[in-house]
Amino acid sequence: MMSPVAKKIVLKIITYLLAILIVIFALVPFLWAVSTSFKTNIDIYSLKPSFIPKPFILSNYTMVLENPKMVTYFRNTVIIAICSTIISLFVAVFAAYGFSRYKFPGRSPLLYSILFTRVLPRVALLVPFYVTLSNLQLVNKISGLVLVYLIVGMPITVWLLKGYIDALPAEVEEAALVDGCRPLQILFRIVVPMVAPAIAAIGMYSFILAWNEFLFPLLLAKDSTTRPISVGLAFYIDEDGIDWGPMMAASVLMSLPAIILFSFAQKYIVKGLSEGAVKG
Structure with a gap:
């Protein structure tokens, strides 16, 4: 039989190996997309594909950045993601x-x-959302997409933040109430600073959710004036095939804001999600 020390070592080795496999499984597709974004069409369709681009080109990125529709898609995505995140946090x-x-x-x-609204499959919500926005005359409008993103993301943001507030000692608020603070003063001067890590975590979650959303804008955004970049990427696929180079370049550019924000807010996200799950 193995000794307890040997069992711990084996378990640790297995844990590290599984972690490495998961990291490889997650990173390889993204790294391959980055590599493809710097390749020529000849290199992309080569029978012997290589990870390192030969030659190394930037024309795919130039093509994307000089495309006015892609710039519009990117601008729409920024507006929708920021507006839905701010409103979601305020309401939550x-x-x-x-x-x-x-x-x-x-x-x-x-x-x-x-x-319960979060449990429903998104496909089941497409027709109700479309009918509602049609009655409100918000189809093919950025405000309509922001409203839909709020409805989709609000349940989880409220639940996460509620769990975090549940874990706070109520005695602090009671003492402030005795000192003459009003409910709104208690909320914004005491509670909000104490739940700042949770708000950062929820804000990042809402932002990434809105940034990557594809299904709803595919139906509700009908032209380039309102489409986000997640839908715009699909237009690199046509009857002639897939334009892999520009499509991968646009995908990398689309991923960068979320990656950068997540990198800076990582410690707040981990702390906020872990502490917010204490009570529910």
Whole structure:
């Protein structure tokens, strides 16, 4: 039989090997896309593909950046992602604090009904969203996409932030109330600073969710004035085939903002998600 020390060493080795395999599985497709974005068509369709581009070209990126439609798609994505994230955080702060600290009739059914909208498959929501936006005359408008993204992302943001607020000691708020603070002052001067890591985590989640969304804008955005870049990438596929070079270049450019933001906010995201899961 193996000794306890040997078992720990074997378990650690297996854990590291699995972690390495997962990292390779996640990184190789992205690194191959980066490599393809610097290749010529001859190199891309070569029978013996190589990871290192030969020759190394930048024309795919130039083609994307000089395409006015792609620039418009990128601008639309930035506007939609930022607006939906800011509004989502603003609403989530009030909703999560209300569900966490106030007891009112129908509180539990309402809370679970919010989460239930997240459980539904997105395909089941396409027709209701389209009919609703048509009645509101918001189809093919950026404001309509922001509204849809809010409805899709709001349940998880409220639940995450509520769990974080549940873990806060209520005595701090009670002391502030005794000192004469009003509810809004308690919320913005005491609670919000204490849940700042959770807000950063939820903000990043909402931003990435909006940045990568494809299904809803595919149906609700009908032309280049409102399409985000996730939908715009699909137009590199036509009856003549797939224009892999520019498509991979645009994909890399689309991924960079989310990667950069995630890198800077990583510690806040891990802390916010872990502490926000303490209570629910």
